[in-house]
Amino acid sequence: MDQFALLRSMLQFDTVQKHYGNFLALDIPSLTVADGVYWLKGENGSGKTSFLKMIGGLHPFTGDISLSGASIKKNRVSFLQKVNYAEAEPLYPSFLSGKYLVKLYCQTKKTDEKQSLELLEQLHIADAYTKPLGTYSSGMLKKLSLVLAFTGNPKWILLDEPLITIDTSAVPVISSLINSSRSQKGISFIITSHQPFQDNTLQLTGTMTAANQTISLLYE
Amino acid sequence: MNRTVINILQRVLVNHFYKVNAGFFLFFFFVLFGVVNGSQLISYHFSLIQGMIQSYVFLACVIFAWLLYTLKCINYITKQLSEPGQQFLFVLNTAPRSKRLIWMLFVHMMVYMPVFLYAVIVAVIAAKQHYFGSMTAVIISNGFMILLSTGLYMRYLQKRVTGINFTLSAFQFSKPFFSIPLWFLWKERKQMLLVTKTFSLLLLYGFINLYEPDSPDIRPLLLIMMLIATAHCAIILQLRSFEEERLLFTKNLPVPLLKRFAWLLLMYALLLLPELVFMWKGFPLHFQLKDLPQVWLLVISILAFFHSILLMKDMDSEHYFRIAFIICATLFFILLYDPGIFLPLLLLLIAYALYRSHLYDFEKKIGLSSE
Numbered sequence: 001m002d003q004f005a006l007l008r009s010m011l012q013f014d015t016v017q018k019h020y021g022n023f024l025a026l027d028i029p030s031l032t033v034a035d036g037v038y039w040l041k042g043e044n045g046s047g048k049t050s051f052l053k054m055i056g057g058l059h060p061f062t063g064d065i066s067l068s069g070a071s072i073k074k075n076r077v078s079f080l081q082k083v084n085y086a087e088a089e090p091l092y093p094s095f096l097s098g099k100y101l102v103k104l105y106c107q108t109k110k111t112d113e114k115q116s117l118e119l120l121e122q123l124h125i126a127d128a129y130t131k132p133l134g135t136y137s138s139g140m141l142k143k144l145s146l147v148l149a150f151t152g153n154p155k156w157i158l159l160d161e162p163l164i165t166i167d168t169s170a171v172p173v174i175s176s177l178i179n180s181s182r183s184q185k186g187i188s189f190i191i192t193s194h195q196p197f198q199d200n201t202l203q204l205t206g207t208m209t210a211a212n213q214t215i216s217l218l219y220e
Numbered sequence: 221m222n223r224t225v226i227n228i229l230q231r232v233l234v235n236h237f238y239k240v241n242a243g244f245f246l247f248f249f250f251v252l253f254g255v256v257n258g259s260q261l262i263s264y265h266f267s268l269i270q271g272m273i274q275s276y277v278f279l280a281c282v283i284f285a286w287l288l289y290t291l292k293c294i295n296y297i298t299k300q301l302s303e304p305g306q307q308f309l310f311v312l313n314t315a316p317r318s319k320r321l322i323w324m325l326f327v328h329m330m331v332y333m334p335v336f337l338y339a340v341i342v343a344v345i346a347a348k349q350h351y352f353g354s355m356t357a358v359i360i361s362n363g364f365m366i367l368l369s370t371g372l373y374m375r376y377l378q379k380r381v382t383g384i385n386f387t388l389s390a391f392q393f394s395k396p397f398f399s400i401p402l403w404f405l406w407k408e409r410k411q412m413l414l415v416t417k418t419f420s421l422l423l424l425y426g427f428i429n430l431y432e433p434d435s436p437d438i439r440p441l442l443l444i445m446m447l448i449a450t451a452h453c454a455i456i457l458q459l460r461s462f463e464e465e466r467l468l469f470t471k472n473l474p475v476p477l478l479k480r481f482a483w484l485l486l487m488y489a490l491l492l493l494p495e496l497v498f499m500w501k502g503f504p505l506h507f508q509l510k511d512l513p514q515v516w517l518l519v520i521s522i523l524a525f526f527h528s529i530l531l532m533k534d535m536d537s538e539h540y541f542r543i544a545f546i547i548c549a550t551l552f553f554i555l556l557y558d559p560g561i562f563l564p565l566l567l568l569l570i571a572y573a574l575y576r577s578h579l580y581d582f583e584k585k586i587g588l589s590s591e
Contacts, residue, residue, distance in 0.1 A: 056472045080474040108473040
């Protein structure tokens, strides 16, 4: 039996619709996504971010999304224990420190800070840990949001444009982090990115495409 | 060029100021002109002005209130000038200094107009009644505040200063999560917080000192506390906007709904702490110990109710202030019948029902209508 069989989890979408006013932005009648690493592609405005935000609990929608049978609408807390999300352009209160956010995430995701601190070191932002976020550059904020996305014991991590604004030296760190999280912990990923990862270092399970107001899935 | 610049400044700075502060002006308009009978309005304000020019203590309080309004104007204009969308205004630096001075004076006078007009009336009455000391104080204080503001805008336009920052770095201690929105008020909406708290504490102070009940009756205090809660509605709008913009990430955190609502109540209890503590000055004349849960719960539940209303879809500030005003008027009549603890409990229940219904899935309504 696969050692990660117990960790495996499928995301299921049931008649999911996302509207902005009267405009139907996304319509997903039925979609099942098995665990793995997925690259979500699509043009600007095709609904990639909306799709991730719906799964991450940030955007309201009609229909339902469930993970291993747990619905985001009926078992929201349990669902969000397993799904972490990093925004493309994270916004935080400027007067809080990185340390405050890490502690907040660790408390709510029921984990200790050790792993987050190691990641902050790897991404070279540990020195700014106690400083107010208002002093962070956009790249540092982006790195912090990635660290927060890896906090806890998620089954799925949703990364919206993880490579924008960060320096080139951090890209291999993030690639290797994604690969190791997948191979060692069985964490699944949905990643949107207009920039390809260097040397195709990611071991992709499939590609998702956001187009024509829906999401389609193609396995590798 | 002059006319074009004036038009642009009017549109991007002045008009927007009155638009975003519509609730603030509506509230003060109601307090200054809506609380007295129309036929007594002039004599009421005349008596008020008489009080100002005859008592230096009263006049000092009024000038302090004008100063708070000036700080509000300064805070708004400097914030607007720092907005990325208004960076084009820095092109004004190419004009001669005298022109820039006139433009910035125009901007300030337009946003300061409500206070300026009232101050002119006060000064004229003081002069006519030979209270030259009061007249001089009004003219000098207003002149000073106008020149100070204009000078600050000039310096800001030239980027000699990076912002009007009143940060008190001494207050660096651990912040419980529910208090984060209050820290936002403290750090970024200081003037609004100061004006609201000054008003509500003055209202409470005036009530406790001037009103002496013949027999124990909790209703007058409940009415005052309800007015105080309603005076916070502009602050609640700012808090909601902050939540949507900077705390959106917290929706991804696995926090139970009930706990989020409890945080909300704790946050508003903390926000109202000055009033809830100051209220003790009225013990035991204005309330008994047994009344405390009712009074505290009432103000907290009104704030939670307003907050939950703002979660509803398409709730813009105009609708919100209108609804807040209607709720205030309705509560006024209900409180006259002393509904006891049931009113705050009912408000709390409705607030929670709205919160539960609209925090995550307000889009269900669109879904139903589109089907």
